[in-house]
Every structure is written in structure tokens, then in C-alpha cells.
Amino acid sequence: MAEGSGRPLLTAKQVVPPVRAGAVPRERLAEQLREAETRLTVVVAPAGWGKTSLLSAWAAEPGDRRRVAWVSLDESDDEPIRFFSYVLTALRNASDQVSPAPLEALARSGLAPVDLALPMLLNELTASTVPHVLVLDDYHVLTDPRIHEAVEFLVAYLPASLRLVVAGRADPPLPLARLRARGDLTEVRAAELRFWPAEATALVSKVAGSEVSAAVAEAVWQRTEGWAAGLQLAALALRTGSARPGGDDRHLLDYFAAEVLPALAPRQRDLLVRAAPLELLSGPLCDAVLETTGSAEVLEELVRADLFVAALDDDGEWYRCHGLLRTALLREPGADPPGVLVRAARWFARQDRMDEAVRHLLLAGAHTEAEEMLVANAERFFFQRGAASTYLQLGEQLADKTLGPVLALSLATAGALAGRLDRVGHWVDVSEAALQSDTVMPGWHSARAAVLCLRATFGLADADSARAVELAQEAVDLETEPGARPHPTVRPALAAALVRDGRFAEGAAALLELWPRRGPEAWPPWIVLQVGGSLALSLVELGRGPEFDRVAREIAPVADLVQQEWDDLEAGVLAPVRLAEGRRRYQNGDAAGATVLLRRAVEIAELHPRPTILALSLVYLADAELGAGDRAAARDALVRAREVADEEPLAAYALDRLAEAETRMGRGAARAATRSGALMEEMTDRELSILRALQGSASQREIGAALFLSINTVKAYTKSLYRKLGVASRQDAVATGRQLGLI
Numbered sequence: 229m230a231e232g233s234g235r236p237l238l239t240a241k242q243v244v245p246p247v248r249a250g251a252v253p254r255e256r257l258a259e260q261l262r263e264a265e266t267r268l269t270v271v272v273a274p275a276g277w278g279k280t281s282l283l284s285a286w287a288a289e290p291g292d293r294r295r296v297a298w299v300s301l302d303e304s305d306d307e308p309i310r311f312f313s314y315v316l317t318a319l320r321n322a323s324d325q326v327s328p329a330p331l332e333a334l335a336r337s338g339l340a341p342v343d344l345a346l347p348m349l350l351n352e353l354t355a356s357t358v359p360h361v362l363v364l365d366d367y368h369v370l371t372d373p374r375i376h377e378a379v380e381f382l383v384a385y386l387p388a389s390l391r392l393v394v395a396g397r398a399d400p401p402l403p404l405a406r407l408r409a410r411g412d413l414t415e416v417r418a419a420e421l422r423f424w425p426a427e428a429t430a431l432v433s434k435v436a437g438s439e440v441s442a443a444v445a446e447a448v449w450q451r452t453e454g455w456a457a458g459l460q461l462a463a464l465a466l467r468t469g470s471a472r473p474g475g476d477d478r479h480l481l482d483y484f485a486a487e488v489l490p491a492l493a494p495r496q497r498d499l500l501v502r503a504a505p506l507e508l509l510s511g512p513l514c515d516a517v518l519e520t521t522g523s524a525e526v527l528e529e530l531v532r533a534d535l536f537v538a539a540l541d542d543d544g545e546w547y548r549c550h551g552l553l554r555t556a557l558l559r560e561p562g563a564d565p566p567g568v569l570v571r572a573a574r575w576f577a578r579q580d581r582m583d584e585a586v587r588h589l590l591l592a593g594a595h596t597e598a599e600e601m602l603v604a605n606a607e608r609f610f611f612q613r614g615a616a617s618t619y620l621q622l623g624e625q626l627a628d629k630t631l632g633p634v635l636a637l638s639l640a641t642a643g644a645l646a647g648r649l650d651r652v653g654h655w656v657d658v659s660e661a662a663l664q665s666d667t668v669m670p671g672w673h674s675a676r677a678a679v680l681c682l683r684a685t686f687g688l689a690d691a692d693s694a695r696a697v698e699l700a701q702e703a704v705d706l707e708t709e710p711g712a713r714p715h716p717t718v719r720p721a722l723a724a725a726l727v728r729d730g731r732f733a734e735g736a737a738a739l740l741e742l743w744p745r746r747g748p749e750a751w752p753p754w755i756v757l758q759v760g761g762s763l764a765l766s767l768v769e770l771g772r773g774p775e776f777d778r779v780a781r782e783i784a785p786v787a788d789l790v791q792q793e794w795d796d797l798e799a800g801v802l803a804p805v806r807l808a809e810g811r812r813r814y815q816n817g818d819a820a821g822a823t824v825l826l827r828r829a830v831e832i833a834e835l836h837p838r839p840t841i842l843a844l845s846l847v848y849l850a851d852a853e854l855g856a857g858d859r860a861a862a863r864d865a866l867v868r869a870r871e872v873a874d875e876e877p878l879a880a881y882a883l884d885r886l887a888e889a890e891t892r893m894g895r896g897a898a899r900a901a902t903r904s905g906a907l908m909e910e911m912t913d914r915e916l917s918i919l920r921a922l923q924g925s926a927s928q929r930e931i932g933a934a935l936f937l938s939i940n941t942v943k944a945y946t947k948s949l950y951r952k953l954g955v956a957s958r959q960d961a962v963a964t965g966r967q968l969g970l971i
Contacts, residue, residue: 639651
């Protein structure tokens with residue numbers, strides 16, 4: 229196992245599969261791969277055409293300075309954070325040119341990969357002159373459109389130092405036609421993978437264990453039409469002296485059952501049949517699942533005999549059985565998929581691989597046990613980097629109607645931690661609908677209070693701040709029992725809701741009552757900063773300078789420690805603190821000092837999904853920039869603030885502050901920006917389509933829906949086209965695009 233994103237990743241999926249001892253060199257195809265200069269290579273053909281064998285042999289060629297990162301994909305990787313955890317870990321392991329920062333950004337931020345992790349990776353590789361290759365094998369198993377969007381984004385901005393190779397049984401949902409037209413695509417398909425007669429003769433002779441005559445080799449090649457798996461099956465038939473197999477894949481399953489399985493030693497056949505439900509095999513796993521011993525030796529025998537079992541690593545720890553053989557095995561008497569999968573789940577749980585454990589329970593249809601495991605291990609998922617997204621993906625495979633309120637609320641929490649605020653409201657609704665009078669939420673006196681508190685904190689838009697106050701107050705009332713200590717988050721949630729609603733006097737009163745309870749044993753740093761930030765913002769908004777100064781001094785040690793030891797991705801709670809400090813500096817006449825703090829607040833707020841704090845930071849930064857004499861910077865800050873307000877609903881008080889600032893500066897001046905005299909970098913097709921859409925009144929979310937892209941992907945492309953055009957706003961992007969004849 230490898231510690232990829234702070235949780236175990238399977239090492240065998242991140243290494244180039246070993247080349248089989250009896251493999252036949254495919255020099256003509258290897259040469260095609262070596263000479264390709266395109267940013268994307270696709271290797272597409274049905275099962276059994278030798279895609280992985282070709283690529284692993286090419287990747288393992290000695291004497292090449294390229295750094296090869298390999299990811300063997302399966303259905304469990306069909307989730308963006310998990311997928312890119314493997315990708316970034318593989319790149320990091322393959323090259324010293326890739327730092328840990330992109331992987332840390334992916335794991336800690338709760339942002340989509342295109343927001344931060346992928347731009348960081350691309351920037352690092354742009355600065356590198358060392359050639360890199362990223363191979364994604366079995367890409368066809370992925371169905372999540374967010375993954376395909378992010379991979380398309382990666383392809384669009386691939387630097388010269390990185391080449392992407394995608395292998396699978398079907399064309400990946402990427403813009404292949406566009407890349408083909410531009411000469412940016414290399415394709416290896418079944419026609420190219422088909423063995424030529426001389427190659428077929430070599431393969432059949434090796435597998436059969438002796439030289440075959442030209443006539444026999446020709447007959448086999450004709451029957452199989454050069455198909456790798458068919459050639460191997462025919463050679464096995466020759467080796468065992470069994471009847472000639474048909475090369476037609478319609479008869480493969482029957483051939484496996486009639487010819488391959490009977491030729492196996494009893495213990496080989498027993499292991500393969502009983503372990504057939506498992507995608508990956510290892511000696512310890514098979515021993516536990518089959519309640520036997522010696523499985524590792526049997527797996528090694530199968531690999532040595534070239535019997536459709538391949539080692540996934542040089543250490544012989546993990547193996548994979550050919551998919552066609554697995555299909556045949558599952559039809560055999562003795563296969564017990566549910567029982568095998570449940571026992572495998574329990575083995576993975578003992579190895580502390582809770583995600584794999586739950587996944588196997590889901591495959592087994594053991595939904596009740598899967599739910600129990602998710603509930604019992606929620607905190608283990610949440611406090612392992614990046615695992616909240618995996619938790620959400622696993623839980624959402626259970627039907628809503630079967631979920632209990634505790635798991636549903638945990639899924640809502642996972643959505644909040646993973647930055648999937650679109651899922652928070654849904655799962656809070658499910659949890660609330662499933663509440664019973666005797667429902668117990670761990671740590672809460674009132675189960676309904678837990679639901680209301682989470683909805684108030686994460687389940688509503690900033691513009692619904694008044695409703696958030698109502699729900700948080702109801703949660704406090706329900707959770708407050710005579711003589712009982714309420715859940716520690718419920719009162720801070722109410723106070724924070726009051727502040728978001730612009731009720732600063734009430735919020736400050738509630739927070740000042742809570743503030744003396746802080747302490748290293750009572751409150752962890754993030755709660756100190758959460759409460760302290762809301763309190764500081766309230767006091768500075770109320771103009772209660774001396775009280776703010778006292779609270780700021782008390783916050784400072786924790787804030788400075790967090791800034792030193794945490795990074796921006798973890799330190800979202802710092803944004804309100806720096807915002808309030810910057811505003812106070814401005815009120816005290818120190819505009820230059822205020823700009824430093826407020827720029828810092830903007831940097832942090834941009835990484836976290838609270839648009840009100842970001843917009844307010846930009847509004848106050850505009851005031852500070854103007855006070856420091858930089859009118860252009862002030863205009864840019866206000867333009868950005870207005871774009872945030874146009875795209876995301878803000879709390880009413882933040883909209884008022886923005887309108888007041890625009891009035892002070894003049895709306896026309898605030899929306900002016902520097903025009904780019906020339907386009908220094910070519911626009912991609914996606915950027916041009918988004919630029920055209922920006923001419924209308926549709927929001928970025930609506931543009932994404934029309935283009936079948938997520939809001940995060942639209943934002944990533946928009947940021948790039950702004951950079952290329954040299955503008956800071958939508959209006960200026962459209963104006964400059966027209967000026968340059970792009971639209």
C-alpha cells in the first residue's frame with residue numbers, strides 16, 4: 229500500500245505492469261509510440277487485443293529519459309478525487325519534477341481538480357524539460373462526467389513535457405475529432421494491434437512450448453485473424469493436445485469452459501473459480517476469502533504457466549485475472565459471488581482499507597452491512613485527506629429510501645467537507661424525512677437539532693441567511709436541555725448565521741458570550757478561528773474598535789500558528805480574520821497595510837465556497853487600494869466583486885456594501901479595464917465557446933449546463949481565457965474578444 233492522499237492507495241495500480249516472460253516484441257507498434265509527437269495517444273480495442281501488453285513493454289524500454297507514470301484503473305476509481313489521487317501519486321512517484329503540492333491541494337481543499345490541483349501540476353510540468361508520460365489503462369471503466377471534463381482540461385493545457393496515453397475498450401469521451409484534425413492525436417486501434425503472420429508464429433510457438441510449422445501457424449492466424457487472445461488460446465490448445473479452438477469470440481466462453489479450465493490443476497481451478505468475483509487477487513486476500521492457505525504459490529504458478537493471470541507488480545503481491553476468463557469462471561459451479569465479496573470486505577476492513585471494504589459490500593448487495601460500516605467509520609473517512617468525497621460516492625450508491633437518518637446526515641457532512649454543497653441540501657432532506665422519535669444522532673441530544681444545524685451551516689445559500697438564523701435558533705432550542713451540555717457546534721452555528729445575515733449586534737453578543745470558553749482543551753484551533761473570525765467581523769462592522777483590538781490580540785497567536793503550520797487549502801477559517809484585520813487597518817488610516825491583509829483574505833477566500841466573504845474581501849480591498857492611491861487596482865477589485873455577486877447569491881449586507889462602493893467610485897469607472905492589444909496565446913476551442921457564451925446574460929452555471937460542463941470546469945476555462953485576453957471581467961473579455969475578431 230502507498231500513502232497517496234493520506235489514505236492507502238494500491239501500489240500495484242501505480243506501477244507499470246511487468247512484461248510477461250513469453251511476450252513477443254511488437255517493434256512496429258513500439259516504434260509508432262516512440263515517434264509520436266502528439267499530446268494525446270489513444271489505444272482502443274476490445275478485450276484481448278494486447279493493449280496493456282504493448283504499452284507495458286513500451287513503457288519499460290531501457291535507456292529512455294522519459295518518466296512514465298502508470299495508473300491501472302477499475303470501477304472503484306470512478307470518482308474525481310480518487311481518480312486524480314492515483315494520477316498525481318503516480319506522477320509524483322515517477323518524477324522528481326512533480327512536487328507534493330498538487331496532491332495536497334487535491335486532498336485538502338474540497339475543490340474540484342480543475343480549480344487548483346491540475347493548474348498547479350501543469351505549472352510545474354511547464355517549467356520542466358524532462359519528458360513525462362502518463363498512461364491511463366482501462367479508461368473505459370470510468371463514467372463520471374467530472375473526470376472526463378477534468379481530463380479534457382488536462383489535455384487542453386498539456387505542456388510540452390507531458391504526454392497522455394489513454395487505453396481502453398472504447399473511445400474515451402474526449403474531443404478526439406478536434407485533436408485529430410489538428411494533428412494532436414495518435415491512434416492505435418484493433419487494426420494496428422492485429423498480429424502479423426510472423427508475429428503470430430512467434431507467439432504461438434512460445435505459448436505452445438515448441439516451434440510450430442508454417443502451415444499450422446498460418447491456419448491459426450487465419451482462424452484468429454491476428455487476435456492476441458485467440459492466438460494464445462489456440463497455442464494453449466496445441467500445448468495440451470486438445471481440439472482446435474475457434475478464434476471467434478462468440479465461442480470464447482465455451483472454449484474456456486471446455487478446454488482451459490479442465491487443463492488446470494485442481495487447486496488452480498478451485499482458486500480461480502471461487503475467487504472469480506474479485507477484480508484483484510493477492511495471496512493473503514485469497515487465503516482469507518477462500519479459507520485456505522497457499523494461494524500466493526498458486527497465483528505464481530498461474531502466471532508462470534501464462535494461464536490468463538497477470539502480475540500487477542514486480543513483487544508478486546497483486547494479480548489480475550483476464551476479464552474473459554473471469555466471465556467464464558463466474559458461470560462455473562462453486563462460484564459464490566455474494567459470500568466471497570462479503571468475506572473480502574471484512575478482510576479489507578482489517579487492513580484499514582475501509583473504502584475497499586464498503587465497495588465490496590456494495591458489490592455483494594450487502595447494503596445493510598455497508599450502511600453500518602459507513603456510519604461506524606464516518607470520522608475515519610472525514611479525517612483522512614480527500615476521503616470525504618469517496619465517502620459521498622460510496623454512500624450515494626445506496627438507494628435514498630433505504631438509508632437511515634444518521635448515514636444521510638453523514639453524507640450531507642461529507643458533501644460539505646468535499647466542497648459538494650449541491651449534495652448537502654439533498655442529503656439533509658433525506659435525513660430529515662427519515663427521522664423517527666427515537667432516532668439517536670451520536671453526540672447530540674436532539675437528532676432534529678443536528679439536522680437543522682447542518683442545514684443552517686452548509687445547506688443554504690448565503691442569500692438565505694435569514695432562514696439560516698431561524699433554523700439555527702430552532703436547533704439551539706431543541707438541543708438545550710436542563711442540566712445537559714448542548715453539542716459544541718450548535719451555538720457557534722447560530723452566532724455565525726446571525727453574522728451572515730448582517731445582524732452584527734446580535735451576533736457579537738452571542739459570540740462574546742461564547743468567546744471566554746475557548747481554550748486548547750475546549751476548542752481546537754479551527755473552532756477558535758471560526759468563532760473569532762465571525763466575532764472580529766461583527767465588531768469591525770459595528771465600529772467597536774477597542775473591543776475588536778482586544779479580540780484580535782487574543783486571536784493572533786492561534787491565527788499566526790495556523791498560517792505558519794497550515795496552508796491556504798486548510799486555512800479557510802482565516803479569511804474572515806484577515807478580512808476584519810484589513811478593514812480595521814483601513815479604518816485606522818493605514819491603507820497600505822490594509823491592502824496586504826485584504827489581498828491575503830482574497831487569496832484564501834477564493835479557495836473556499838463562501839461567496840459572501842470573497843465578495844466582501846474584494847469590496848474592502850477596493851477601498852484600501854483606492855486609499856493607497858491605486859485607482860486601477862481598486863477598479864479591478866470591484867469588478868471581481870461584482871462578478872462574484874452576479875454568479876453566486878450573497879448575503880444582503882454584502883450586496884449593500886458592494887453597491888455603496890460602486891456608487892463611491894462610479895459604476896462606469898469600476899467596470900472599466902485594460903484592453904489587450906493583441907492575443908499573445910492561442911485560444912482553445914472550449915475557451916472560444918465559453919467566450920461566445922459570455923456575450924449573453926447566462927450565468928456560468930447556465931453556460932455549463934448548455935455546454936454539458938460543470939460550473940467548476942467553466943470557471944477554470946474562464947480564468948484561462950481572461951489571462952490570455954489580459955482582462956479581469958466578463959464584460960472586458962467580451963469587448964476584447966470582439967476587438968480581436970474572436971467573436
